[in-house]
Amino acid sequence: MATGDGAHHEGHQKAGKASFEHIYDLEDPREYFNTLGGLGYEAPRHGYEIFSALIGAIEEMRPAGEGLTVLDVCCSYGINGALLKYDIGLDDLYARYGSEEAARKTSAGLAADDREFYAARRRPGAPRVIGLDVAENAVAYGVSAGMLDAGVAENLEDHEPSGELQRLVSGVDLITVTGGVGYIGGKTFERLLDSLPEGRKPWIAVLALRWVDFGPLAELFARYGYVTEPLGGRTFEQRRFADTDEQEYVCEELSRMGVDPAGKESEGSYHAYFYLSRPADEAAGSRVEDLVDPGRV
Numbered sequence: 001m002a003t004g005d006g007a008h009h010e011g012h013q014k015a016g017k018a019s020f021e022h023i024y025d026l027e028d029p030r031e032y033f034n035t036l037g038g039l040g041y042e043a044p045r046h047g048y049e050i051f052s053a054l055i056g057a058i059e060e061m062r063p064a065g066e067g068l069t070v071l072d073v074c075c076s077y078g079i080n081g082a083l084l085k086y087d088i089g090l091d092d093l094y095a096r097y098g099s100e101e102a103a104r105k106t107s108a109g110l111a112a113d114d115r116e117f118y119a120a121r122r123r124p125g126a127p128r129v130i131g132l133d134v135a136e137n138a139v140a141y142g143v144s145a146g147m148l149d150a151g152v153a154e155n156l157e158d159h160e161p162s163g164e165l166q167r168l169v170s171g172v173d174l175i176t177v178t179g180g181v182g183y184i185g186g187k188t189f190e191r192l193l194d195s196l197p198e199g200r201k202p203w204i205a206v207l208a209l210r211w212v213d214f215g216p217l218a219e220l221f222a223r224y225g226y227v228t229e230p231l232g233g234r235t236f237e238q239r240r241f242a243d244t245d246e247q248e249y250v251c252e253e254l255s256r257m258g259v260d261p262a263g264k265e266s267e268g269s270y271h272a273y274f275y276l277s278r279p280a281d282e283a284a285g286s287r288v289e290d291l292v293d294p295g296r297v
Ligand SMILES: C[S@@+](CC[C@H](N)C(=O)[O-])C[C@H]1O[C@@H](n2cnc3c(N)ncnc32)[C@H](O)[C@@H]1O
Pocket: 024, 043, 044, 073, 074, 075, 076, 077, 079, 080, 132, 133, 134, 135, 138, 154, 155, 156, 157, 177, 178, 179, 180, 183, 184, 188
């Protein structure tokens, strides 16, 4: 099958976007939460609302009681996993990892406490969440703390998936991405879809910044029999700009692309669109807005 064109790399590697690479692969998530919390990073909050609605919709199509598996791509320390699996919110995570108590712990001590913390908060019927990220330490933390049921550190932009990843994703029902498209593009999705067993067609749910041209990804998914729809009626605030230079850069880039930043990025934050890709037969009976109410998420 033909490859995605790689243009999506552009997304997060644009020159004027603040870089957070230094917090992506630490021994534990404290710095990640403290840094991104300081900028009001909200993508996992929106992700939780959207993904849990989709999980409900997928469950309705399946025999009752059948467990559901989510693959969170660009999972980092397992934030989306924690929100889907446990009865906690994003604010709880910011408070927990930003606390003075957390600051006094070693990474191993924090992970040990996390295991108890999460184990006591399991949501009934929670999905199994598998994480994929290039950041080895982050994935290892997520698995050790219980935010992820399993995880692998691989870069599918550059390499074919390992046997372990292929085995883990073989039963996946929903692929989720927050804050990741741009770092990953067509190549990652193509390799994932190619590695699935015949007939396995997970829904693909992506929050992507407004400067990501989703067209090439939608075309790639169409070649695998998917229909992609943007959620109409709203955008999702992702985080505040690090400074006015970043804001000016983003607003200029968007204008250059024909996306009007007025009332959105011009107010001080990145905004994202939500895209849902489903197999054509499953997409035929409903619109994305029937599954994810734009007024409620
Ligand atoms: C902004 S963070 C988003 C993390 C998480 N999804 C969230 O919303 O909090 C971007 C993540 O993409 C990961 N990443 C970057 N390049 C990647 C690649 N080629 N494959 C997988 N993950 C990648 C980074 O390590 C980082 O964890």
